[in-house]
Amino acid sequence: MVSAAQAVTQAVLPAPVLLGETRCHLGEGPAYDAATDTAFWFDILGRKLFEADLGTGSVISHDLPLMASALALVDDERQIVSTESGLHLRSRRGGAMTLFRAVEADNRATRSNDARAHPGGAFWFSMMSKSAKAGAASIYALSGGEVVLLFSGLTIPNAICFSADGRQGFFADTAQNELYRVPLDPVTGLPREAPSSLALSDDGKGLDGAVIDREGLIWIARWGGARIDVLTDAGETIRSLAVPARQPSCPVFVGKAFDRLLVTSAWEGQDEATRAADPQGGATFVFSPGAVGKAEPRVRLGAH
Structure with missing residues (x-):
């Protein structure tokens, strides 16, 4: 017997469009203006x-x-970028990058990973060991102009995303196969309570980047699973x-109507035989997923 979820999975959708010809070693962090x-x-x-100019x-x-x-966007001229030394402001016009807040800048063993803007203007971002050392990762938030440590002791922090009203946040530790939900202050984007682990309807393996659509459903990449899963907030x-591609890494809704889904992927960690069997690994795809997303918030650099 085919379940309802399997029936949807097997529905015929248009083939995804390849965006560009480059294959990323570790494609990540898609965003849309x-x-x-x-x-x-x-x-x-x-x-x-x-x-990418999606029109052309x-x-x-x-x-x-x-x-x-x-x-994430700050305004029409600036972006905020999470890097291995902290948060930088980048000029859209010339590409110049200026350090805004140093975070783990003296630790050469770590780099930034997942990030997303909160509806209230905060910016959550994660840092992790370049060698994925257990317990060496953390999630921070830029809120009210200051960087606040939210969670530590993680290994591969991913899946940062927020409900439309800003009252619920989500994140994953890929190494632990855990997806967490945490109540938030909708203005500051900071936690009101400790996070709780969701009881996933599968084993939780490969939880990577995520985004929430207009209906409140979580679209989460499954690293190693060659798919995007759509989850309820439960x-x-x-x-x-x-x-x-075997290792999709993160989705984001794009297009003027937010009715397309851009998905990055990677060939990191693959040997020669695995790469040969995964010829589109590292490619960037645009799907027509039969769902609609919403605009990502702009980041507030100063006080609320």
């Missing part, structure tokens, strides 16, 4: 930022002076979207 119809994503280990499909790459993993998987 609806005002200019521009998408961004990173190759963390390749120290590159990609910028053209993609350009920017070399970066350090490892960076995610960004952890139940209700559908899946197949990705033609």
